[in-house]
Each structure stands twice: as structure tokens, then as C-alpha cells.
Amino acid sequence: MILVDGQPQDTVSALDRGLLYGDGLFETIRFAGDAAPLWSRHMQRLALGCERLGLPAADPVLLWREAQAARGDMTHAVVRITLTRGVGTRGYAMPALPQVARIVAAFPMPALDAALYRDGVRLHLCETRLAEQPRLAGIKHLNRLEQVLARAEWSDPSIAEGLLCDMRGHAVSATAANLFAVIGGVPVTPALERCGVAGVLRAALLEALPRLEVRDLPLHECLAADELFLSSSVRGILPVQAVGDTVFAPGPVTRAMQAHWRGLGFPMEQA
Known part of the structure; x- marks a missing residue:
């Protein structure tokens, strides 16, 4: 309705x-x-x-x-x-x-493939860059043209999301999810003061993750991370399997955050 x-x-x-x-x-x-x-x-x-x-x-x-x-x-x-x-x-x-x-x-609620929660999703590295506008950063305003253009960059059904960077070459987010990396055992999520949407599940994870760093995340550092995962208030926690040809595997932080998602009151979709 x-x-x-x-x-x-x-x-x-x-x-x-x-x-x-x-x-x-x-x-x-x-x-x-x-x-x-x-x-x-x-x-x-x-x-x-x-x-x-x-x-x-x-x-x-x-x-x-x-x-x-x-x-x-x-x-x-x-x-x-x-x-x-x-x-x-x-x-x-x-x-x-x-x-x-x-x-x-x-x-x-759309059907969710449990295998994606177990094995992870593939990401396309988007050419579209996020412009900087601090007054709009963080909020979910109606102009989503950057995301629309980024999503148009791929049609391969095996690719679930795209990785967006800002004009400075920092990894920021997926087209419809926030990004987390684990680097040297420390969880990192990109700072969103200049661009990007501050997701509500991201906010919950900021409270749940010990030793979390919120900072700029250069793309090369993101691609060298031990783990990558996405957070979405609709889809939950999705491990990243690959960004282009760079391969990742779900790790302990990702699995802990999937358990935290279930603890918030959402059903288990993992296989």
C-alpha cells in the first residue's frame, strides 16, 4: 500500500x-x-x-x-x-x-540468497566518483543521481554492488550500503563528513565494534584489507568476496557483525 x-x-x-x-x-x-x-x-x-x-x-x-x-x-x-x-x-x-x-x-521484503551471506558478494569498482558537499553528507536526501550513474556501470548479475570512491581516491561506500574494512585486525569505516550516507546499521556497528577507526580510507589500503564487508539496514551484513580481481574471504569480524545483526532482531539469512 x-x-x-x-x-x-x-x-x-x-x-x-x-x-x-x-x-x-x-x-x-x-x-x-x-x-x-x-x-x-x-x-x-x-x-x-x-x-x-x-x-x-x-x-x-x-x-x-x-x-x-x-x-x-x-x-x-x-x-x-x-x-x-x-x-x-x-x-x-x-x-x-x-x-x-x-x-x-x-x-x-525481497528474497535474499543465503549463499551471499556465507560466501560474500562481488563488487564492481565504479568510475563514477562521489562529489564533496559537507552540508548534504550523511543524510539521505532525494538526489541519488551519483548512485544511479554508478549502478549503470555494470550489468553482470554475478556482481551485487559497486564500490564508490570520492574525488580524492578514498573508498567511501557501496552504491546502497556502507563499507567496513579490517586492516591489521582493526575495523575501519570511511569518514562521511564530505560525502556519502551515514547508514543506520553503520551507526549501530559503530557502537558494537571495539577499536573501530572512522577515517579516510585510501583505495589501495581498502584493497589490501584482511576483510571487507557491507552494512545495509535492509540487507544486513554482507561479506565482500571480491572487488574486481582482488579477492577477499569472510573473516571473524564479519561473522561477529552478522551475529550482531541477528541479535538486533532480524532473521538469520546465512546458509
Whole structure:
């Protein structure tokens, strides 16, 4: 089901600023039964995004009620919440009193191949680079053209994701997941102050991983890591099997984080 401003429908105005300018935010939230284990973290990031973009703060209680209504009787679902600045006058200037458009859509949880959690996924090293914009870094704004262009770089079904770097040659993330490396036994995840999305599962892992370093991760250092894995609030923890011709194997940190994911309340998908 799709709700627009609380009503069952699937259309918005052609003059909506989310459509015209990417002026808005979204969250993609996995439900396991009646629970959404990372809900509070999604709401925290949404609140940060509203503050950054100057949008009126969203009401988490209302969003929860609408997410449950949209989900209906789906046992396992993915709910996308989209907020836009709504309809305004022509041009980039923000409306003085924005009428935020609220779109809540639920979809069945896609099938996940347990072998990928056991053996890992292959990554394409993307030519598309992430531009630096600190004011937008971290939040999940509606403009995802960099990710769209990066995802268009491969069509091989055996490649599950792409590795994105910034303009300085630092590894940042996958197209739809955060990146973690284990280097000399120490977990490392790229700093996201200049570009990239600060994932909610990434935030949970920052609290769970001892001796974690958050810093720039040059590509050559990333490709020499002992382990690589991806984190996604929908897909969980995915080991990286290869980046191009560079091969990796799932290691103890990756397996521990998969166990942590299950401990958060998500089902086990490992083979």
C-alpha cells in the first residue's frame, strides 16, 4: 500500500519540489514481523536531515502509524518514507511556509540468497566518483543521481554492488550500503563528513565494534584489507568476496557483525 499524506493513493503533484529539485529526504526501513529494530535510528537520521534542509520536523508517532497501515498483513516488509518540501512557486527559492508532502509506501521484503551471506558478494569498482558537499553528507536526501550513474556501470548479475570512491581516491561506500574494512585486525569505516550516507546499521556497528577507526580510507589500503564487508539496514551484513580481481574471504569480524545483526532482531539469512 502507498499512503500520500495519510491517504491511500500513489500520485503527487507534478509541481512537487521533490520531483522538480530532489528537495526532500527518505528512509528505507526493514520490518521483521511487527517490529522495525532500527526504527529509532531511522527517525534520528530523518530528524537530522530535516534540520539540515530546513524542513519542519517529522512526527515519528504519525510515521509509525502510517508505516504499520501501509505494511498491512505483510510479515516481512520494507517501508519507504519520503518527505518533500511539497508544492512551491517556480524557482529554487524555498516557500516561506512549506507544506511537506509525506509518502509512506510498503513493499514485500525481497528474497535474499543465503549463499551471499556465507560466501560474500562481488563488487564492481565504479568510475563514477562521489562529489564533496559537507552540508548534504550523511543524510539521505532525494538526489541519488551519483548512485544511479554508478549502478549503470555494470550489468553482470554475478556482481551485487559497486564500490564508490570520492574525488580524492578514498573508498567511501557501496552504491546502497556502507563499507567496513579490517586492516591489521582493526575495523575501519570511511569518514562521511564530505560525502556519502551515514547508514543506520553503520551507526549501530559503530557502537558494537571495539577499536573501530572512522577515517579516510585510501583505495589501495581498502584493497589490501584482511576483510571487507557491507552494512545495509535492509540487507544486513554482507561479506565482500571480491572487488574486481582482488579477492577477499569472510573473516571473524564479519561473522561477529552478522551475529550482531541477528541479535538486533532480524532473521538469520546465512546458509
